[in-house]
Amino acid sequence: xxxxxxxxVVPADLQSAVHARAANYDSAVLSGGQSLIPTMNFRLSHxxxxxxxxxxxxxxYVRTDPSYVRVGAMTRQRTLEFDDSAYRANxxxxxxxxxxxxxxxxxxxxxxxxxAHADPAAELPxxxxxxxxxxxxHGLDGPRKIPAADxxxxxxTTALEPDxxxxxxxxxxLDPGEGWAFCEFARRHGDFALSAVACTVKIGxxxxxxxARLGACGIASTPVVLAECEALLVGNKPSEELFAEVARQxxxxxxxxxxxxAQRRYRRHLLDGLVRRALEQAIQRTGARV
Amino acid sequence: xxxxxxxxRAVAGDYEVDDLVAxxxxxxxxxxxxxxxxxxxxxxxxxHELRLTGTHVxxxxxxxxxxxxxxxxxxxxxxxxxxxxADGCEIRTVEGLADFDGTLxxxxxxxxxxxxxxxxxxxxxxxxxVAGLLEEGIGNDLSDSELREHLAGNLCxxxxxxxxxxxxxxxxxxxxxxxx
Numbered sequence: 001x002x003x004x005x006x007x008x009v010v011p012a013d014l015q016s017a018v019h020a021r022a023a024n025y026d027s028a029v030l031s032g033g034q035s036l037i038p039t040m041n042f043r044l045s046h047x048x049x050x051x052x053x054x055x056x057x058x059x060x061y062v063r064t065d066p067s068y069v070r071v072g073a074m075t076r077q078r079t080l081e082f083d084d085s086a087y088r089a090n091x092x093x094x095x096x097x098x099x100x101x102x103x104x105x106x107x108x109x110x111x112x113x114x115x116a117h118a119d120p121a122a123e124l125p126x127x128x129x130x131x132x133x134x135x136x137x138h139g140l141d142g143p144r145k146i147p148a149a150d151x152x153x154x155x156x157t158t159a160l161e162p163d164x165x166x167x168x169x170x171x172x173x174l175d176p177g178e179g180w181a182f183c184e185f186a187r188r189h190g191d192f193a194l195s196a197v198a199c200t201v202k203i204g205x206x207x208x209x210x211x212a213r214l215g216a217c218g219i220a221s222t223p224v225v226l227a228e229c230e231a232l233l234v235g236n237k238p239s240e241e242l243f244a245e246v247a248r249q250x251x252x253x254x255x256x257x258x259x260x261x262a263q264r265r266y267r268r269h270l271l272d273g274l275v276r277r278a279l280e281q282a283i284q285r286t287g288a289r290v
Numbered sequence: 291x292x293x294x295x296x297x298x299r300a301v302a303g304d305y306e307v308d309d310l311v312a313x314x315x316x317x318x319x320x321x322x323x324x325x326x327x328x329x330x331x332x333x334x335x336x337x338h339e340l341r342l343t344g345t346h347v348x349x350x351x352x353x354x355x356x357x358x359x360x361x362x363x364x365x366x367x368x369x370x371x372x373x374x375x376a377d378g379c380e381i382r383t384v385e386g387l388a389d390f391d392g393t394l395x396x397x398x399x400x401x402x403x404x405x406x407x408x409x410x411x412x413x414x415x416x417x418x419x420v421a422g423l424l425e426e427g428i429g430n431d432l433s434d435s436e437l438r439e440h441l442a443g444n445l446c447x448x449x450x451x452x453x454x455x456x457x458x459x460x461x462x463x464x465x466x467x468x469x470x
Contacts, residue, residue: 001350005307008328008374012302020304030375037370038351041331050328054375055302078364102443104419105352107364108371189442 003040007049014056014138014167022140022163024049029165031074031113034105059112059167064089068134068170073112078103080111089173092180096127096198099182102190116166118158121192121218123184125152129223130198130215133171139164152222178202179286181278185270193218194262197274201233201282209233214246219271220255229275238283238290247275300378313377317342318386328374333357335373336383344384344414348445355444356415359383365422384414387421396464397421397457406457408448416444420458430462
């Protein structure tokens with residue numbers, strides 16, 4: 001239960017970190033370490049080189065502009081959770097973070113670390129995918145923007161090139177009056193989700209849903225946007241019948257097969273309930289009634 | 291909020307597999323210098339190098355919370371942290387909770403009064419987590435289930451949770467100057 005030996009590189013700044021990454025394609029990048037170090041303790045991963053980003057203060061920031069909450073990759077999850085400007089711009093960020101592991105883990109875990117790790121059951125990848133956020137990578141050729149939909153490619157696999165580091169995550173702000181919810185089911189509080197759902201809804205002047213964003217994690221090899229569900233919602237007035245129809249549609253997106261933690265049938269049942277619960281909560285937050 | 295990387299001493303470097311890394315940190319108010327392998331966990335550094343055995347090691351993969359210490363003022367799993375990551379940082383362990391004159395920290399006082407420990411193995415981790423919650427300003431307006439969520443990152447295999455919840459409430463009262 002101890003990490004194997006490795007070459008240890010502590011770059012002074014982003015440029016040196018990118019160069020270290022480019023020179024060591026098999027390196028592991030250490031940010032908060034809350035996923036990497038347990039896998040190293042178990043020797044599930046035994047990297048030759050560990051590049052520790054702890055001196056990169058330049059990647060520790062939360063900046064809110066009219067369109068995005070921009071979060072530096074080295075920002076601790078707990079710092080973003082407590083950030084009031086981020087909360088005012090998009091309260092869903094805080095609610096989502098409260099489902100990420102335990103406070104003690106969030107004290108160390110970074111926003112960029114969780115996103116770059118790309119666990120298919122993790123909450124932050126689900127959030128940024130559902131919101132159609134954007135990620136910024138930095139490599140030898142400089143910075144590059146990647147839409148969240150293209151960033152997550154498979155289990156633990158992202159669009160980052162071997163020389164690239166994730167430097168920023170941009171979460172879109174919500175419109176005034178837009179409703180939001182994040183609902184998760186995990187066996188124990190703080191565990192990875194068996195399944196979770198993020199959603200936002202905006203009600204139009206006539207009382208019908210004008211815009212809806214709905215996404216889920218834990219049901220496929222990446223977080224999933226439930227686009228067909230969103231299409232069902234838009235243009236209709238919120239109702240229990242509508243939500244039930246949307247939940248039925250959502251369940252058909254499940255790709256996960258029978259696993260020791262959950263049978264496919266159980267996951268279908270979970271997702272059905274989580275979608276309906278998330279929609280009800282989000283609608284409630286718009287002030288509309290179901 | 292400041293992070294632990296804002297150090298005076300932490301420096302960039304490139305260390306071969308067998309190199310030792312020079313680190314300095316403040317542990318319970320005392321400056322510490324050491325040369326350690328990069329792969330040494332902070333929990334092992336505290337226990338084996340500094341002989342601060344109050345920090346307990348349970349699962350070594352971040353589930354049980356027994357190894358919780360404060361790093362840069364925030365509760366942290368020392369088994370999920372390399373000691374070199376704490377270079378230039380302030381560390382507080384369970385040995386640093388009481389005042390120098392022996393006056394107990396509110397969380398020690400409340401754990402003692404509420405009998406919030408049985409075998410005691412999980413206790414240092416619980417106390418460091420609760421001390422962190424007290425510093426974050428957690429209040430007694432929380433429901434029991436909310437409070438339990440806050441404590442959910444620490445496991446007690448004796449299952450003595452009732453008294454741990456009671457002790458947490460008492461610690462909040464002691465912090466706020468109320469007689470429990």
